[in-house]
Amino acid sequence: MAPDWMRAAARANEIVANWQRDAGPGGAVVLFDRDGVREAFAGGLASIDHNLPFTPQTPNRFASISKHLLAIALLREGVPLDAPLGRWLTELPKPLAEVELGRALDMTGGLPDMMEAFWQQGVPFTATLSAEEIYALACRFPSLSAAPGTEMAYSNTGWRLGQRILELITGRPYRDIVAELSGDLGLSFRLPYDAAEIVPGLATGYWRDGESWRRGHYGFHFSASGGIAGSAADLAGWASALLAGRGPLAGMLERLTAPRHFSDGSESVYRLGLVCSRLGATEIVGHGGSLTGYRNHMLIAPALGVGVVVLTNREEEALWPALTVLAALLGQEMPAAAKAPTGLFVADEGPFWAELTPDSISFMGGYERLVEDGDGGLRSLPVYLDIRLKQDGDDRLTGLIGGVRRSLRRVPADTALDERLVGRWRDPGFGTEIEIRAGGTALMPWPSGGTVSRLMPLPNGRALADLLHGPWRSRPCLWLDADRGLRVAGHRARILQMNRVG
Template sequence: MTLDWVGATGRAQEIADNWQREAGPGGAIVLFDRDGMREAFAGGLASIEHSVPFTPATVNRFASISKHVLAVALLRSGLPLDAPLGSWLPELPVPLAGVALGRALDMTGGLPDMMEALWQQGVPFTATLDAEEIFALACRFPSLSAKPGTEMAYSNTGWRLGQRVLEKVTGKPYAETVAALSGELGLAFRLPYDGAEIVPGLATGYWRAGESWRRGHYGVHFSASGGIAGSAADLAGWFSALLAGRGPLSGMLEKLTAPRHFADGSESVYRLGLVCSRLGGSDIVGHGGSLTGYRNHALTAPAHGVGVVVLTNREEEALWPALTVLAALLGEKLPAAGNAPSGLFVAEEGPFWAELAPDSISFMGGFERLVADGEGGLCSLPAYLDIRLQQEGDDTLSGLIGGVRRSLRRVPVGTQLDPRLVGRWREPRFGTEIEIRTDGTALMPWPAGGKVSQLTPLPNGRALADLLHGPWRARPCLWLDAEGGLRVAGHRARILQMQRAG
C-alpha cells in the first residue's frame, strides 16, 4: 500500500484551521510512523483566558488513552492475568475479589464503574474524592453488574484496582512507574493525582454551554484509568515506539492486542486498554479518552506502521477527526453512514434500552457512532463498545451489544408510568433514596436536597431518569425486579437494589 501523506496532512491541517478560526479551545494532530513523528498540526487555544496557543508540545490530559500504559507495566511485572483480584486485595468483597485481573482490564469482569455508581448515589463528578475514599466504596459494593465473562461493559474500576495491585507489588507509587516508563523513551508523561495538582503548561479543559465555553472540572482522583498528562508529540512518540517495539515496549503491542474472549469463547474487540477494529481493508488499533473538557483519540494501523494522535481541550468527539485523517493516510474509504431508525427502544425485560439517531446509538448511556456494515445491518465504529444490529421492520432491532445478544423493541407512543413504581425507595447499604411521584417525576439523590428529574416511562415497570451535570448526562433506568424491589442501572453500574421506605 502506498501511504498518502499529502492527503492525510491536508485533512489534519483542515481540522486545525477550523479550531484556529473559531479562536476557542483547540488541539493538536500528530501523524507518526515507526520511526517517530512525521507531521504535526495545531490550532485554537490552550487557555482562552490567557490567549495561549495550543501546540503539539502543549500538555493535555490523555484521559482513558492512559489505560494501556498500566497494562504495559503489569505485563512487564509478570503478574498473572488469570489470578483473581483478591489475591492481592483481600479487602475487596467476595464478588469483586473473585474477578480475574485480566477480566478487570478487558471490561468483561462485570465490575461496576466507580463514577457511575457514585453519580447514582447523588455524588457529582466534581466532588473531591481521594484514592482511599474511592477504594473504600469499592469495598462496599454488594455485587457485580454482570457475571464475569458474559458482557463487555465499560468500567474504570478494574484499572483503578489494577493500579492498586501494581503499587502493592512494586512498593512504589504508580506515578513513578509512569515517569520511568516514558523516560526510557525520552518522553515526559506525568500522573497527577488530582485536579488541584499543578501540572506545568497544562491546557485548560473546556465544554460548550450554548454559545459560550465553560471551564471543565473533575474532582475524583486521577488514576491509571485515565490520569496521565502529556503532549500530543509525546503521545505520538509513545505509540511510535509501541509500533516499532522499542525499549520498554518491545513485544508489547502483540501482548496488548492479543485476543480476549468471553466465557462462551467468542472474541471481544476490547483488549488490554486498546480496541481492535477495521477501517476498510485495514486492521486498526486505538483508544479514546474523555474527561471534563478534554476529548482525545489515538489510532494506529500496525501492519503499515503508522498512526495519528488527536488531543483536544474541547468537549467534542475526537474519534471521527482521527479516523478521517487515518483513512486519508491509508487511502481507505470512510464507512458509509448508517440509517438507523430514530427513537427509543427497550428490551422485553431488565434495564436494557437504547436511543438511536440515524448515525449513532446511546446504549444505556454509552454513546457510539453507527455505520452501515455492508450487509444490510448497522455496526458501531467502536470507540469502546462493539455493536452489531439488524433492523427487523420499523420497530425491532436485534444483534450483539458488548458480546450479548439482545432484541430491542420501540417504546410504544403513549406509554404511561407504571403505578407500581410510585413511592419512596431506599438502598439500605448506602442510604440512597429516590422518590417516584404520580406526576411522572422523581426526586433523585443529589447534594442540597435532591434533584427532580422528569421520567420517561418504559413498558413493564420501568422508567428512565434524566440528570445533567455540566457537559455530562446520566439516564439511569429505574426498574422493578422480580422480588418487587427497585433497581437502578446504567451501562457502567447496575448494583443499587432499593426497597420501599415507609
C-alpha cells in the same frame, strides 16, 4: 499501498484550521510511523483565559488513553492476569475479589464503574475524592453488574484496582513507574493525582454551555484509568515506539492486542486498554479518552506501521476527526454512515435500552457512532463498545451489544408511567433514596439533597430518569425486579437495589 502523507496532512490542516477560526479551545493532530513523528499540526487555544495557543508540545490530559500504560507495566512485572483480585486486595467483597485481573482490565469482569456508582448515590464528579475514599466504596459493593465473562461493559474500576495491585507488588508509586517508562523513550508523561496538582503548561479543558465556553472540572482522584498528562507529540512518539517495539515496549503491542474472550469463547474487540477494529480492509487499533473538557483519540494501523493522535481541550468527539485523517493516510474511504431507525428502544425485560439517531446510538448511556456493515446491518465504530445490529421492520432491532445478544423494541409513544413505581425507595446498604411521583417525576439523589427529574416511562414497570451535570448526562433506568424491589441501572453500574419505604 504507500501511506499518503500529503492527503492526511491536508485533512489534519482542515481540522486544526477550524479550531483556529473558532478562536476557542483547540488541539493538535500528529501523524507518525514506526520511526517517529512525521508531521504535527495544531490550532486554537490551550487557554482562553490567557490567550495561549495550543501546540503539538502542549501538555493535555490523555484521559482513558492512559489505560494501556498500566497494562504494559503489569505485563513487564509479570503479574498473573488470571489470578483473582482478592489475591492481593483482601478487603474486597467476595463478588469483586473473585474476578480475574485480566477480566477487570478487559471490561468483562462486571465491575461497577466507580464514578457512575457515586453518581447514582448523588455524588457529582466534581466532588474532591481521594484514592482511599474511592477504594472504600469499592469495598462496599454488594454485587457485580453482570456475571464475569458474559458482557463487555465499560468500567474504570478494574484499572483503579490494577494500579493498587501494581503498587503493592512493586512498592513504588505508579506515577514514578509512568515517568520512568516514558523517560526511557525520551518522553515526558506525568501522572498528577488530582486536578489541583500543577502540571506546567497544561491546557485548560473547556465545554460549551450554549454559546459560551466554560472551564471543565473533575474532582475525583486521577488514576491509571485516565490520569496521565502529556503532549500530542509525546503521545505520538510513544505510539511510534509501541508500533516499532522499541525499548521497554518491545513486543508489547502484540501482547496488548492478543485476543480476549467471553465465557462462551467468542472474542471481544476490547483488549488490554486498546480496542481492535477495522477501517475498510485494514485492521486498526486505538482508544479514546474523555475527561470534562478534554476529548482525545489515538489510532494505529499496525500492518502499515502508521497512526494518528488527536488531542483536544474541547468537549467534542475526537474519534471521527482521527478516523478521517487515518482514512486519508491509508487511502481508504470512510465507512458509509448508518441510516438507523430513530427513537427509543427497550428490551422486553431488565434495564436495557437504546436511543438511536440516524448515525449513532446511546446504549444505556454509552455513546457510539453507527455505520453500515456492508451486509444490510449496522455496526459501531467502537470507541469502546462493539455493537452489531439488524433492523427487523421499523420497530425492532436485534444483534450483539458488548458481546450479549439483545432484542430491542420501539417504546410506544403512549407508554404511561407504571403506578407500581410510585413511592419512596431506599437502598439499605448505601442509604440512597429515590421518590417517584405519580405526576411522572422523581426526586433523585443528584446531588445530595435531591434533584427533580422528569421520567420517560418504559413498558413493564420501568422508566428513565434524566440528569445533567456540566457537559455530562446521566440517564439511569429505574425498574421493578422480580421481587418487586426497585433497581437502578446504567451501562457502567447496576448495583443499587432499593426497597419500598412505608
